[in-house]
Amino acid sequence: MDKFLIKGGKALHGKVAISGAKNSALPVMAAALLTKERITLHNIPKVRDLITMSKLLAFMGAKVSITDIPASDYVIQAVTLSDAVAPYELVKTMRASILTLGPLMARMGVARVSLPGGCAIGARPVDLHLAALEKMGAEITTDHGYIQAKVPNEGRLKGANITFEKITVTGTENILMAAVLAEGETALNNAAREPEVTDLVDMLRKMGAQIEGDCSSTLRIRGVEKLHGTEHTVIPDRIEAGTFLIAGAITDGDLTLTNCAPDHLASIIAKLEQTGVRIETIDKTTLRVQGAKKLIAADVTTEEYPGFATDMQAQYMALATQAQGASVITETIFENRYLHASEMLRMGANITVDGRRAVVRGPSPLTGTPVIASDLRASASLVLAGLVAEGETVIDRVYHIDRGYEDIVKKLRGVGAQIVRLHIKD
Ligand code: UD1
Numbered sequence: 430m431d432k433f434l435i436k437g438g439k440a441l442h443g444k445v446a447i448s449g450a451k452n453s454a455l456p457v458m459a460a461a462l463l464t465k466e467r468i469t470l471h472n473i474p475k476v477r478d479l480i481t482m483s484k485l486l487a488f489m490g491a492k493v494s495i496t497d498i499p500a501s502d503y504v505i506q507a508v509t510l511s512d513a514v515a516p517y518e519l520v521k522t523m524r525a526s527i528l529t530l531g532p533l534m535a536r537m538g539v540a541r542v543s544l545p546g547g548c549a550i551g552a553r554p555v556d557l558h559l560a561a562l563e564k565m566g567a568e569i570t571t572d573h574g575y576i577q578a579k580v581p582n583e584g585r586l587k588g589a590n591i592t593f594e595k596i597t598v599t600g601t602e603n604i605l606m607a608a609v610l611a612e613g614e615t616a617l618n619n620a621a622r623e624p625e626v627t628d629l630v631d632m633l634r635k636m637g638a639q640i641e642g643d644c645s646s647t648l649r650i651r652g653v654e655k656l657h658g659t660e661h662t663v664i665p666d667r668i669e670a671g672t673f674l675i676a677g678a679i680t681d682g683d684l685t686l687t688n689c690a691p692d693h694l695a696s697i698i699a700k701l702e703q704t705g706v707r708i709e710t711i712d713k714t715t716l717r718v719q720g721a722k723k724l725i726a727a728d729v730t731t732e733e734y735p736g737f738a739t740d741m742q743a744q745y746m747a748l749a750t751q752a753q754g755a756s757v758i759t760e761t762i763f764e765n766r767y768l769h770a771s772e773m774l775r776m777g778a779n780i781t782v783d784g785r786r787a788v789v790r791g792p793s794p795l796t797g798t799p800v801i802a803s804d805l806r807a808s809a810s811l812v813l814a815g816l817v818a819e820g821e822t823v824i825d826r827v828y829h830i831d832r833g834y835e836d837i838v839k840k841l842r843g844v845g846a847q848i849v850r851l852h853i854k855d
Contacts, residue, residue: 431831433824433838435815436847437797440720441682443844445673447689448474448835449501450666453625455525456602457632457661458482461491461505462532463610464636466658468505474666474835475499477828481523485515489529506658510537517543517574523832527555530576531603534567535610538580544571549768549804557597561604564589565611588613588652596621596733601648602629609638611652620648623734624693628664635659665714667693668740669834672809674698674718675744676841678706679751679817681720684844691716696737700745703727704752726754726791731762743769743810749789750778751817758787768803769810775800776814776822797822802829809834816846823851 449472458479461468473479476499483493483503490511494504513533520526520543533540545555555576559569562578565586569578580586588611593600601621606629608615620626622644630643636659639651670689677684678701691698691710698708698716705721726749731739739762749756750773760766767787770780775798779790797820802808808830815822827850830837841848 430825430853431827432851432853433812433815433827434849434851435797435812435822435824437795437816437818437820437822439816439845439847440680441677441684441816441841441844441846444685444687445840445844446687447665447670447673448472449663450474450625450628451476451478451833452598453628453663454479455482456528456599456606456625456629457663458486458503458505459528459532460606460629460632460636461486462489462507462510462529463536463606464656464658465508466506468658469660470503470505471501471660471662473501473503473663475501476835477832478523478525481519482525485519485526485529488512488516488519489514513537513540515542520545524553525599527558528599528603530558530562530578531605531607534562534578534580534586535607538583538585540576540578542576544574544576549765555600557593557595557600558603561591561593561600562586562607564591565607565615586611588615588650590616590618592618593620598623598626601626605629605633605640605648605650608650608652609633609640609656613652615650615652617648617650618646620646621733622646624664624667624690632659632661635661664693665690667697668738668806670694670716671697671738671741672744672813672834674701674706674708674716675748675813676816677718678704678720678724679748679813681722682844683719684717685711686716686718688714689716690714696735697741700727700729700737704748724748724752724792726752726756726789728757730759733762739763739766740806742766743806744813746770746773746780746787746789747810747813750780750791750793750795750814752791754791756789756791758789760785760787769807772800772811773814776818778814794819796820799823799825802826805829805833812837812841812848
């Protein structure tokens with residue numbers, strides 16, 4: 430298992446190019462199952478989860494062509510689908526495999542998808558996805574760890590009026606993909622408004638889908654008989670951009686982020702500015718971040734978009750360890766998303782966690798020590814803590830970070846960080 434070795438204390442300076450959004454690439458790749466025609470995708474980040482998604486699509490019989498390995502351009506064509514199955518072996522490494530359920534049901538009227546288990550940050554059920562599909566006429570059973578779904582009498586899913594009890598990002602995407610080929614109209618109320626959902630809407634519309642209400646919490650979909658091929662470029666990764674904003678801020682550096690979408694980062698930028706970090710929007714795709722001589726504590730509550738993203742909570746906690754005063758962090762989306770806090774404590778941070786609330790008192794001088802990454806964003810937060818810690822930090826289980834950050838070591842080294850990947854033979 431590889432590790433990262435970081436020697437902290439260097440201010441980061443220079444330019445970082447932001448990659449495409451993993452959480453956009455996953456649903457748009459799954460959407461390729463909706464048509465027999467060719468889908469060409471650009472700006473796919475070179476991260477493990479997308480290799481897993483391409484394996485999953487290939488397992489189902491789609492042809493996935495790439496020019497390089499890893500690739501940022503994919504051509505996917507699902508002329509026929511031999512297997513409407515998402516097997517446990519792939520699903521267990523990537524929960525987002527559930528995103529194939531909606532497209533399979535729309536195209537084939539049948540699907541067998543392994544139930545994603547819980548994960549480190551919470552139980553993460555998929556009950557809302559299933560309830561919505563049932564409302565559209567699917568018959569669903571779960572046995573032997575699999576979701577078995579089918580439309581009776583080899584028919585099509587039917588449009589329905591669906592209200593999500595809770596806002597769910599992949600739930601919205603899954604049912605959106607199910608609805609585009611359903612008979613009649615579907616309304617998705619209390620839908621997620623994340624930019625990644627809007628990106629999927631854009632792509633589906635280019636494939637011929639009839640959708641209204643993007644960026645709002647009600648999506649209206651009029652099902653069509655079939656969809657066609659298209660070409661699509663996924664949006665920039667707002668979480669990678671947010672992570673680099675904090676990397677610039679925490680090291681008191683000066684970073685310019687290119688290829689990003691400042692519009693998608695409004696709540697993150699506003700929060701960082703509240704702590705004294707200077708952020709300048711240079712143009713529609715470029716941001717500049719400069720550290721503050723003194724960071725000031727600011728409370729944060731995670732929320733669905735356009736609120737402060739739960740996927741930025743761990744990285745924000747790293748910054749809060751360096752801010753003057755008490756920062757109260759409230760995590761409203763996932764029930765167990767503070768696993769990074771205990772590792773930061775070992776580095777010298779002052780953090781108390783009580784249920785969904787964490788109080789970080791700072792500034793605390795951090796010192797390097799061996800730490801263990803527990804999930805994707807937690808790993809990023811430990812990298813950030815390591816960048817500012819005195820001495821050497823060794824992060825174990827970095828396979829988590831490889832799931833979602835393209836070339837993080839190379840990008841950080843390019844702006845002056847002292848970080849190396851240690852290849853450790855098991
Ligand atoms: C997506 C993102 C993930 C992000 C999360 C919240 C992808 C691939 N992943 O995950 O990075 O952290 O949104 O912004 O896009 N819930 C239920 N029942 C369901 C579905 C969800 O109770 O059927 C709950 C979850 O347990 C959680 C909340 O709803 O507490 C939000 O989860 P959801 O938006 O579905 O997260 P994901 O789509 O899995």
